[in-house]
Amino acid sequence: MSILNILRYPDPRLHKVAKPVSIFDDRIKQLAADMADTMYDAPGVGLAASQVDVHEQLVVIDTSETNTELQVFINPEIIWASEEKKVYDEGCLSVPGIYDGVERPAEVKVRAFDVDGKPFELHADGLLAVCIQHEMDHLKGKVFVEYLSPLKRNRIKTKMIKEEREEQRSKAKGR
Numbered sequence: 302m303s304i305l306n307i308l309r310y311p312d313p314r315l316h317k318v319a320k321p322v323s324i325f326d327d328r329i330k331q332l333a334a335d336m337a338d339t340m341y342d343a344p345g346v347g348l349a350a351s352q353v354d355v356h357e358q359l360v361v362i363d364t365s366e367t368n369t370e371l372q373v374f375i376n377p378e379i380i381w382a383s384e385e386k387k388v389y390d391e392g393c394l395s396v397p398g399i400y401d402g403v404e405r406p407a408e409v410k411v412r413a414f415d416v417d418g419k420p421f422e423l424h425a426d427g428l429l430a431v432c433i434q435h436e437m438d439h440l441k442g443k444v445f446v447e448y449l450s451p452l453k454r455n456r457i458k459t460k461m462i463k464e465e466r467e468e469q470r471s472k473a474k475g476r
């Protein structure tokens with residue numbers, strides 16, 4: 302079990318665009334397993350490889366309350382999105398403690414590959430639809446705070462930088 306380090310907004314590495322996975326080998330399986338461990342440990346309902354500084358198109362999601370429904374999406378593509386939109390209060394492991402409303406299509410159909418390189422399609426609604434779209438944004442280098450107003454975004458940026466600094470300081474003191 303490996304817990305990976307999660308990049309925190311406004312780390313510029315969160316804005317790198319992820320490349321498609323072309324070889325489905327043990328390295329990809331290990332990455333997916335480590336990302337799942339990291340997500341459950343945080344705890345969160347989704348994690349994109351971009352957030353652990355691996356810029357390849359891999360996402361892990363588990364929206365179940367029992368942490369027993371791990372889903373891995375490799376090279377995911379949205380092939381259909383509903384006209385109906387919904388606003389959901391989103392949060393992000395890279396922006397701890399911040400939750401705000403983002404409007405997205407209420408339902409999506411996704412095409413992706415599993416860890417063995419087998420293609421599959423999935424129709425998602427509710428939290429799963431939100432989560433898939435949120436994580437796929439990470440692969441494009443986009444963090445959910447970019448949907449918010451510049452004023453809110455700047456406030457969040459300042460807060461994150463301040464918290465990171467305070468954490469570094471208390472770590473240095475060995476507390």
Ligand code: ZN
Binds near residue numbers: 394395439
């Ligand atoms: Zn996120």
